[in-house]
Amino acid sequence: xxxxxxxxxxxxxxxxxxxxxxxxxxxxxxxxxxxxxxxxxxxxxxxxxxxxxxxxxxxxxxxxxxxxxxxxxxxxxxxxxxxxxxxxxxxxxxxxxxxxxxxxxxxxxxxxxxxxxxxxxxxxxxxxxxxxxxxxxxxxxxxxxxxxxxxxxxxxxxxxxxxxxxxxxxxxxxxxxxxxxxxxxxxxxxxxxxxxxxxxxxxxxxxxxxxxxxxxxxxxxxxxxxxxxxxxxxxxxxxxxxxxxxxxxxxxxxxxxxxxxxxxxxxxxxxxxxxxxxxxxxxxxxxxxxxxxxxxxxxxxxxxxxxxxxxxxxxxxxxxxxxxxxxxxxxxxxxxxxxxxxxxxxxxxxxxxxxxxxxxxxxxxxxxxxxxxxxxxxxxxxxxxxxxxxxxxxxxxxxxxxxxxxxxxxxxxxxxxxxxxxxxxxxxxxxxxxxxxxxxxxxxxxxxxxxxxxxxxxxxxxxxxxxxxxxxxxxxxxxxxxxxxxxxxxxxxxxxxxxxxxxxxxxxxxxxxxxxxxxxxxxxxxxxxxxxxxxxxxxxxxxxxxxxxxxxxxxxxxxxxxxxxxxxxxxxxxxxxxxxxxxxxxxxxxxxxxxxxxxxxxxxxxxxxxxxxxxxxxxxxxxx
Numbered sequence: 001x002x003x004x005x006x007x008x009x010x011x012x013x014x015x016x017x018x019x020x021x022x023x024x025x026x027x028x029x030x031x032x033x034x035x036x037x038x039x040x041x042x043x044x045x046x047x048x049x050x051x052x053x054x055x056x057x058x059x060x061x062x063x064x065x066x067x068x069x070x071x072x073x074x075x076x077x078x079x080x081x082x083x084x085x086x087x088x089x090x091x092x093x094x095x096x097x098x099x100x101x102x103x104x105x106x107x108x109x110x111x112x113x114x115x116x117x118x119x120x121x122x123x124x125x126x127x128x129x130x131x132x133x134x135x136x137x138x139x140x141x142x143x144x145x146x147x148x149x150x151x152x153x154x155x156x157x158x159x160x161x162x163x164x165x166x167x168x169x170x171x172x173x174x175x176x177x178x179x180x181x182x183x184x185x186x187x188x189x190x191x192x193x194x195x196x197x198x199x200x201x202x203x204x205x206x207x208x209x210x211x212x213x214x215x216x217x218x219x220x221x222x223x224x225x226x227x228x229x230x231x232x233x234x235x236x237x238x239x240x241x242x243x244x245x246x247x248x249x250x251x252x253x254x255x256x257x258x259x260x261x262x263x264x265x266x267x268x269x270x271x272x273x274x275x276x277x278x279x280x281x282x283x284x285x286x287x288x289x290x291x292x293x294x295x296x297x298x299x300x301x302x303x304x305x306x307x308x309x310x311x312x313x314x315x316x317x318x319x320x321x322x323x324x325x326x327x328x329x330x331x332x333x334x335x336x337x338x339x340x341x342x343x344x345x346x347x348x349x350x351x352x353x354x355x356x357x358x359x360x361x362x363x364x365x366x367x368x369x370x371x372x373x374x375x376x377x378x379x380x381x382x383x384x385x386x387x388x389x390x391x392x393x394x395x396x397x398x399x400x401x402x403x404x405x406x407x408x409x410x411x412x413x414x415x416x417x418x419x420x421x422x423x424x425x426x427x428x429x430x431x432x433x434x435x436x437x438x439x440x441x442x443x444x445x446x447x448x449x450x451x452x453x454x455x456x457x458x459x460x461x462x463x464x465x466x467x468x469x470x471x472x473x474x475x476x477x478x479x480x481x482x483x484x485x486x487x488x489x490x491x492x493x494x495x496x497x498x499x500x501x502x503x504x505x506x507x508x509x510x511x512x513x514x515x516x517x518x519x520x521x522x523x524x525x526x527x528x529x530x531x532x533x534x535x536x537x538x539x540x541x542x543x544x545x546x547x548x549x550x551x552x553x554x555x556x557x558x559x560x561x562x563x564x565x566x567x568x569x570x571x572x573x574x575x576x577x578x579x580x581x582x583x584x585x586x587x588x589x590x591x592x593x594x595x596x597x598x599x600x601x602x603x604x605x606x607x608x609x610x611x612x613x614x615x616x617x618x619x620x621x622x623x624x
Contacts, residue, residue: 029575029606030553030561031226033233035107038218042085046072046092048103050110050173052218057132057173059112059196059216063094064127064427070094096120097204108230109215111178116212118204125422125429126204128182128212130175131189131196134167141165141195142224143188145492155188158403158437158466159497162231163188165195166222174217174227176234176496180467181418182212184435203420203429210418225525228495229554235471239478240551241498243284243327244544245459245529248277249291250315257536258509264533267315275322280538281530282545285459286319287398288312289331299366300337301344301380309391316393327457329396330388334381334444335405335436339365349377351405351436352412359407368407370436372414373443385447389456396457402444402481403466404436414439437466445469452477465497474498482529485517491524499524499555503531510535515542515591519618522569525555542591543567546620566621573601573608574621581624584609589616 039051048059061072063079070079070092077083083092090101100115118124141148142164143155155163161177175197177183185199197214204210217230232238251266265277278286290298290307297306316328335351351359351368359368371378388394409419416434423430448470451458457479458464464474464481474481474497482500483490491501501521508514514535518528527547550562559568566574576582584598599610611619 025572025610025612027573027575027603027608028556028559028561029608030577031229032577033108036218038105038108038110040088040103040105040110040216042088042090042101042103043072043074044085045074045076046083046085046090046101047074048110048112048216049074050216050218052171052220055169055171055218055220057216057218059130059132059175062127062129062131062198063097063099063116064125064422065095066125066427067425068427096122096124097126106215106234109176109217109234111213111215113211113213115209116204117209118206121206123206123420123429124204125420125427126202126210127198127200127422127427128202129189129196129198130214131194131198132165132167132173133193134165134195135193136168138195139166139168139222140224141190143190145224145228145495146489147224148190151190153188153190156186157188157493158183158186159463159493160495161186161188161197162227162496163190163195163197164224164227170220170222172219172222172227174219174231176215176217176231178213178215178468179211180438180441180469181210182214183467184437185419200422201419201433203418203422203432205417208417225554225556228525231496232552232555235465235496236475237465237471237497238552239475240549241480241500241527242549244282244548245285245287245482246278246281246283247289247531247533248274248283248286248319249289249533250294250312251291251533252293255291255293257534259536262536264536267311267318271318271322274318277538278319278323278326280541282541282547283530284323284325284548285327285329285396285457286323287329287331287459288315297338297341298331299333300342300369301346302338302341304380304384304387305341305343307387309387312392327395328393329398329457329459330392330394331400332385332388332397333400333405334371334440335368335401336361336366337369339367342367344376344380346375346377346380349375350412351407351410353407354411354431356412359410361406368405370410371440371443373446378443382447385450389451389454394456396459397451399458399460400462402460402462402464403470404440404462408436410434410436410439441467441469445473448473448477448479452479461502463493463497471497485521488517488520488524491521491526494526495524495555499526499552499560500529501526502529503535505531508532508535511538511540511542512590515587516589516616518543518547518591519569519616522558522560522567522618525557525560527560527567540592543587543618543620546585546622564623567618568611568621569613569618571612573603573610575606575608576623577606579605579607581607582609583622583624584611585620585622586613587618587620589614
């Protein structure tokens with residue numbers, strides 16, 4: 001009988017586990033997308049019934065009265081003086097409003113459009129909710145991408161404006177808010193066996209018709225990312241992300257990093273050192289931020305007084321020599337100024353709290369303002385954009401906190417005409433308020449169009465898809481947006497925009513931290529952009545060098561499939577869906593590329609590549 005030591009037995013056990021894992025590796029390929037055989041109708045009670053083969057999903061609706069609710073259900077409507085259903089359209093009359101509903105079947109979804117008209121003489125508070133009813137707790141459900149384990153939950157997101165449910169009866173169903181107001185006011189909810197989406201802040205003025213629209217996604221599949229991928233196809237957000245990103249500012253010598261004795265890279269470094277730094281970060285977008293070490297202030301009218309374009313232009317000359325194909329951007333923010341340095345009268349642009357005080361960026365020294373078309377604050381920032389374009393010689397602009405800053409709402413004039421707080425019981429207006437994202441939207445849209453017209457590339461922080469208006473504009477111009485990641489779960493909000501996470505400034509202290517966040521972000525099907533320059537030095541390229549360009553095809557937990565490449569942190573057999581030749585680039589737990597054999601398998605007329613990974617490891621499968 002052969003005797004094994006304890007350590008030998010552990011090794012044998014580990015080897016057996018690896019062998020078992022290899023035998024069970026999943027085969028992964030992009031889904032073959034086809035038009036679904038969806039049947040949809042408006043029920044006698046005004047609800048939307050959607051059928052997909054043997055699956056049926058019914059979406060009910062509630063509309064607030066004062067007090068109580070008007071309702072659409074499968075069997076009957078309540079709270080209306082009349083409801084008439086004719087085919088795919090419906091007309092109804094409530095106490096102070098009329099409602100016209102229509103449905104349209106798309107390839108993978110049903111679009112529902114409600115046109116609500118206030119026929120009364122006063123502002124109409126109108127809480128608006130669409131939901132499914134499941135007496136049994138679903139197998140899984142998610143609100144704004146977040147998996148909820150309790151029976152009650154709430155979520156808010158202007159980008160991932162969804163409720164996705166996998167009921168015990170099978171398949172899954174997703175609800176997605178579409179129009180601008182719905183997305184900005186959006187709330188996903190679960191309570192009392194209800195799972196849905198709604199707007200609890202809508203006010204409709206007398207004589208005004210407010211259009212609210214959403215889409216229903218039925219599916220035979222039972223996972224969250226299948227829903228997300230169908231929604232991404234519906235929205236049209238799968239376009240090319242051409243290159244990586246890093247901040248690289250014109251710092252002088254002596255600006256500290258997290259590593260003692262190592263300065264931040266900047267204007268006094270040689271072209272060769274800058275080239276090495278850029279190559280180690282594999283960055284093609286290089287963003288320069290205003291830096292106080294140059295005597296330059298970052299925000300608002302304070303920046304207009306202190307900007308030093310000549311220093312930045314000299315720095316850009318070095319960067320273009322170091323990496324001729326790079327795209328150079330400069331920092332921009334449109335909501336903050338610096339107290340004590342404000343140059344101008346912007347009283348009509350102040351962002352006001354409910355108590356009448358001015359909002360600030362969690363610091364009274366940084367007051368918040370709102371760029372509204374025609375006010376002096378918007379004129380200042382249009383002039384600032386013009387300076388960046390004309391004086392700095394830029395390829396693009398990085399727009400920080402694009403939809404809004406630290407305050408979502410403003411509680412004074414001017415009113416946006418659609419937003420207010422509504423009492424949850426009486427359903428009466430308790431106060432009007434103004435959405436920063438909505439009231440600034442016309443001006444921001446015009447600025448984005450100006451950039452596009454002048455061939456200036458835009459990268460936004462906070463999501464370009466915060467409204468349908470901006471989603472469509474970003475798609476048209478292939479502009480990018482990312483999410484900040486003090487918590488990696490913030491990446492849930494990027495799933496219906498460009499799926500990119502900015503490096504975590506709270507936890508990253510060295511290059512291994514950065515690499516491991518790249519791997520971690522793949523848990524959310526997301527890519528990675530480098531953040532602050534306090535993380536130095538960078539000694540070698542990591543996964544980022546094989547991350548771009550990528551045109552997303554599907555996002556998944558642990559990997560992302562693109563037209564050009566697949567990035568994964570999970571073991572499996574991976575295919576592009578055909579017989580494409582590819583190169584495999586493996587990275588170890590510390591972010592170093594390591595050589596491993598690339599085993600190919602042919603299955604179902606597709607070429608698969610075998611990937612086996614341990615913790616913190618990753619692989620880029622790059623199409624030849």
